[in-house]
Amino acid sequence: MTSTTNRARGPRIVAAAILAPALFLSACGSPVTDGGGGEGGGGAEGGDGGTLSIATGGTGGVYYPLGGGFATVIRENVEGYDATVQETNASVDNMLLIQSNAAQLAFSVGDVVADAVEGVNDFEGQPLEICSLGNIYNNYLQTVTVEGTGIQSIEDMRGKVVSVGAPSSATEVAALRTLEAAGLDPETDIDRRQLGVAETVAALRDGTIDAGFWSGGLPTGALIDLAADGDMVIIPIGEYAAPMAEEYGEYYVESEIPAETYEGQTEAIPVIASPNILVASKSMDEELQQNITAALFDNKDQLVQVHPAAEEMDPATAADVPFVETCPGAQAYFDSAG
Known part of the structure; x- marks a missing residue:
């Protein structure tokens, strides 16, 4: 068990907490939760201009503020286009919004993207035409409790009240698989709740x-x-990455939350990481795909000011995603950037 007690907050955390609101709130405005695609709506991805809707996640996570940063960059650098963000339950919902064209861009974690491509689990029999x-950046499955609960491991959750994440979120998918990898039945061995990160806290x-x-960025x-x-208290769960990767796919890897990522966190903590993918429909105009990709990766420094997770954006490796096709317009940008 690694507690976060009695440590001073590091400068990295202060920067994340202070800089993000000033830089993304104007891009977000009020969250769009009705599934609408914004002013440009359904035709915005056709290459004729309009408003692109970006499906993100809850306001307490990384998708929403970083999506606000993406919206600002698109507005400023992709001629003829504006962009807005939607607050959602994240990955699974986001893929369905892409499918219905209620969003034109969406964040989603690797396991959910792979399921959507293959048409399994939440997408059973309905594979999505996405790229x-x-x-x-990587998502880190962060499993937390507070002192006094007696929980030091996943096994200690037996008989406890545990939130596995919002319904139809990547957190829920990964949490259930982690519990099962640890030998717990999510239906009978815990008192299960389905809360977003803000509600969990x-x-x-x-x-x-x-x-x-x-499941989110750092x-x-x-x-x-x-x-x-x-x-x-952050619970170490890295030992379950290998069995989960063997059963489900190579989008689960063991990684660490570096020491001092959070106040009082004195040691690195082994967890499970998965890649976060920016997804679009295969029907999106290829030139628009390329222009959006170029705008985002060429303005990485601006996005890092919104959230430090953007530091991981690298055009040299961004196309290395074996479980989903890279959009041809994005691939053209990555090839030229290399």
């Missing part, structure tokens, strides 16, 4: 849950706030 605009604070899962805003309370 990748690049691997953006609130429930940990008021004691209505004992632990929760969150650092995650809601967990920065929880760590500031002085009693957050």
Whole structure:
């Protein structure tokens, strides 16, 4: 168990907490939650201009603020196009929004993208015609509790109240698979809740849950706030990456949350990482695909100011995603950038 007690907040966390609001709020405006594609709506991806809707996630995670940064960059660099963000339940919902053309761009984590391409699990019998605009950054499955719950491992969750993430989210998919890899039945061995990261933090604070899962970039805003309370505990789960990769696919790898990512976190913590993909429909105009990809990767420094997760954006490796086709326009950009 690695506690976050009695440590000073590092400069990296302060930067993330302070810079993000100023740089992305104007791009986001009020969250769009009705499934609408914005002003440009359904025709925006055809190459004739309009508004592109970006499906993100909850406001406490990384997708939403980083999506706001993406919207600003697109607005400023892709001629004829504006962009807005939608607050969603994240990965699974986002793929369905792409399928219905209620969003033209979407964030999604690797396991969900692979399922969507193959037409399995939440997409059973309905494979999606999607492609990748690049691997953006890694998601880290962060499993947290607070001191006093007695939870030091996944096995200790037996009989406890545990949030596995919002319904139809990548967090939920990965959390259920992690519990199963540890020998727990998510249906019978835990008292299961389905909460987003902000709700998970609130429930940990008021004691209505004992632990929760969150799949997101580093650092995650809601967990920065929880760590500031002085009693957050991050549970090591890296040992389950290999069996999950063997059973489900190579989008699960063991990685670490570096020491001092969160206040009071004195040691690196082994966890499970998965790539985050920016997804579009295969029907999107190829020139538009290329222009969006160029705008985002060429303005990486601006995006890092919105969220440090964007530091991982690398055109040299962004097309290395074996489980989904890279959009031809994006591939053209990556080839020229190399």
